Amino acid sequence: MVAGPSGELGSDSTTPIVELIGAVKRYGEVAAIDNVDLAIRPRELFTLLGPSGSGKTTVLRTIAGLVSLSEGRILIDGVDVRRTPTYERNIGMVFQSLALFPHMTVFDNIAFPLRMRRRGRSEIAGRVKDVLEIVRLPDIAERRVQELSGGQQQRVALARSLVYDPKLLLLDEPLGALDRQLREEMQLEIVRLHREIDVTIINVTHDQVEALILSDRIGVMQEGRIVQVGTSEEIYSRPSTRFVAEFMGRANVIDGTARLDGTRSWVETDGGVAIEVAELDSALVDKPCAAVVRAEDIEIHAVGASPGEESTGLSGTVMLRAFEGETVYYEIEVTGIGRSLKVAARVGAFDPGEPVRVAWDTNRVTVVRMDDRAGI
Amino acid sequence: MRNGGPDESGAKLVGRMVRFALGVVLALVVVPMVIVVVASVSAGSRLTFPPQGFSLSPYATLLESTVIRAALGRSLIVGLMVVAIGLAVGVPATIALVRYRPRFRIGFGVYLLLGVATPLIATAFAFLVLYTRAGVLGSLWPIALAITVANLPFLMFSVASALTNLDTSLEEAAATLGAESVQTFLFVTLPGMMPGILSGTIMIFVLGISEFLISLLLTTIDSQTLPIAIFASLRGPPPPEFAAAAGIYVVLASLVVITLTSFKTTEQFFYRND
Incomplete structure (x- = not known):
């Protein structure tokens, strides 16, 4: 053998x-x-x-x-x-x-x-x-x-x-x-x-x-x-497809197109928002794909507080807050990404209707190809 | 449970109606049997109800009659033969129909139903012609065979329902545990079918010992079964022995049911909670 x-x-x-x-x-x-x-x-x-x-x-x-x-x-x-x-x-x-x-x-x-x-x-x-x-x-x-x-x-x-x-x-x-x-x-x-x-x-x-x-x-x-x-x-x-990302639990799957320009890589949504990513498979460049951000990787900041240098910041509005014990679950509406973001945060200081900024470490973003039947 | 409200009183009403209906059904089943048994221990030379006094003489008279005693013996033999033929043919046939789903499966089902759906007198007549040709009239086994043909579906439906309810993963589990197909059948499938086999057996045994119409045509004076012997002895108003004979049937059937349902394994099958 x-x-x-x-x-x-x-x-x-x-x-x-x-x-x-x-x-x-x-x-x-x-x-x-x-x-x-x-x-x-x-x-x-x-x-x-x-x-x-x-x-x-x-x-x-x-x-x-x-x-x-x-x-x-x-x-x-x-x-x-x-x-x-x-x-x-x-x-x-x-x-x-x-x-x-x-x-x-x-x-x-x-x-x-x-x-x-x-x-x-x-x-x-x-x-x-x-x-x-x-x-x-x-x-x-x-x-x-x-x-x-x-x-x-x-x-x-x-x-x-x-x-x-x-x-x-x-x-x-x-x-x-x-x-x-x-x-x-x-x-x-x-x-x-x-x-x-x-x-x-x-x-x-x-x-x-x-x-x-x-x-x-x-x-x-x-x-x-x-x-x-x-x-x-x-x-x-590191889910490899959109299906796996969605199936494995609370992930935000943001559809768009992969872009690469020099050392900068990002996923561009149809609404024109750029989701910065740390790594990008060159085979995906200019192809439809999705950026995956897990709910627990997203931080919420009050408007005005400055997010870290390595992070992406997006403006949004709190739509829903639900206390879950260890974490507080939020849904944040962000324009231009086609869906609201699910966030599992450790703090519960934001009220529905409140404008906030959401941010995450670009290293935690995974880019997955769209589902097809091509195997692994 | 919710408290008060129209739901509860509605549920109560339904409950009361169900209990009433159950009472009516039980009465319909039990009352004739009670009347027969009570009448069978009545004193006097004529069958009357309410009884005029207690006496076991109808039973004594009945059992003193050698004709009746011989007929009772023959009926029991026929009943056992019906069970033997029925199990030998019915159980494998049911397994084949349910599990292997042969082509024309529905056709087979209809064909089997013909035995029940055909007027018994027609079935009986057909067998009479056949047996006369074959020259087997007067033996007991041809009677048992004819009764089995007419009643086989009762056994098969009972076995089929047990088999259909049997979780097929039990047999798959047996295979993964190392059982070959014969072992799986003997130790898993067959025990799983037992409730159906037992109730089917009870049914065709009781039908076998009490069958009348087919027996009427197929018995000779030397092979009379109990129902025929009783019928033949009837002249004029029914004597108390008539009720005694019916009483014997009631007691016999009850004994069979009680015995079979009180075996520990049987009980386990009938009342298993899944």
């Missing part, structure tokens, strides 16, 4: 545990996943992030062997698994519905994969006990699954898919149905499990906050394609 994709951190030259090469799955005319290339590194916690219908679950199901590819290949540990049925892939998977067997006790549910592997009685008892301790649920082995709380069912489903030590664990949005508090608790639980157990996890979610919290790396999906792969940090602060 040749070394993995070069240029990514440069530290990882091991065989990817899962690799999709030109993977396509069509249902009739519609491609659920369209030419997906993806390499998952051993031991990482990788999240496929995207809106519903973007194909992330289909990618997961092809890896599990529940869906077969129309085109392309899937390698697990470097081996093409086209002819390997699901039950021989030795993959753990937690389903959105959890899929706990309702007619079995917790013990029988967790023992199921071991029984399928014809393990001995005493070994099964020992391993079920151990795995229940790992998910911190001792003493519930004899309960029926429908007697358990939502969080307990989550842990049992995790235990069942970990008890046979799979190298790969697939999570198909199992946390989607939980209330916020329980979801956050389970997210930390997954991070803890991932640290304690030698397992690679591929997680699927449409919740960007979950993706940022959990993941070593994130792959953002849109309409069956992977549009960006990177660490949480990279995806959040």
Whole structure:
């Protein structure tokens, strides 16, 4: 096997545990996943992030062997698994519905994969006990699954898919149905499990906050394609397309045209406002693009106070103020940029209707190309 | 819950109406059975209601009759045969129709319904012609076969609804956990279908032991089932034994239902909360 994709951190030259090469799955005319290339590194916690219908679950199901590819290949540990049925892939998977067997006790549910592997009685008892301790649920082995709380069912489903030590664990949005508090608790639980157990996890979610919290790396999906792969940090602060920028949360996406003049580069809006940027990909010059400024990177100043030298200052009017605890959320109307700016500020001293100046560090501005279907 | 207001009184009214309707339905189901059972323990030589005194003699008379006893035995055998044939044919056929969605699936459904929709006398007559030709009249299994054909859809609909409600991710989960398709079927699909299979089984068993019209045409004097034997013994006004026989049916059906629903596993299936 040749070394993995070069240029990514440069530290990882091991065989990817899962690799999709030109993977396509069509249902009739519609491609659920369209030419997906993806390499998952051993031991990482990788999240496929995207809106519903973007194909992330289909990618997961092809890896599990529940869906077969129309085109392309899937390698697990470097081996093409086209002819390997699901039950021989030795993959753990937690389903959105959890899929706990309702007619079995917790013990029988967790023992199921071991029984399928014809393990001995005493070994099964020992391993079920151990795995229940790992998910911190001792003493519930004899309960029926429908007697358990939502969080307990989550842990049992995790235990069942970990008890046979799979190298790969697939999570198909199992946390989607939980209330916020329980979801956050389970997210930390997954991070803890991932640290304690030698397992690679591929997680699927449409919740960007979950993706940022959990993941070593994130792959953002849109309409069956992977549009960006990177660490949480990279995806959040350097989105590569307009779609990623908008999907990753409170970002101001200001459409315009990229301009370069000597050392100065900026995005010019249709309204004639120039958004200065520190860096600009030369391929984007004079092309339609968008400047992305995150809500928390914007500072609001009273009119008259002077913004820093490295910053852009724009005049605007406060339209809305909402107290959010740690931050105060503002919407500031700025003429000439086609939309009002979302600002998450630390101070709440400005009232609706008040004229203000907004400013930000030009280094924090990312220029993204408009969405197209050209891949990365 | 909201307090006061027209919503609440409206809800109360609906609640009262629902309870009233439920009461009417329960009464319609229960009252005839109560009358039959009460009449069956009535003293005297004629069937009367209200009863003139308590006596188990109708049951004694009934069970002393060797004809009736033999017929009861035959009915139970026919009932079991109906269940056996029904399960052997109906469960695989239902799985095929629901899961593999063959072409002409709707056609199959209509075809199956014909067994129920056709007047029983027509079905019975068709079988009579067939069996006379084949020379199998007088055995019990042909009767069971004909009854199964007429009642199979009841089993199949019951199994189909259980199968349709079964979360397909259960089977997918089993596969990821290492179960081959046969194991998945035995340990996940089949248990998941059990509520439907059990209620369907109860239904066709009770239909099998009490079926009248088909049996009337297909039984000979030597293969009379209980309903036919009772019918044949009727001369003049109904004797108390008639009520006793009906009483036996009521008790038998209740026993079957009670037994099946009180198995722990069955209970678990019927009342699982998802």
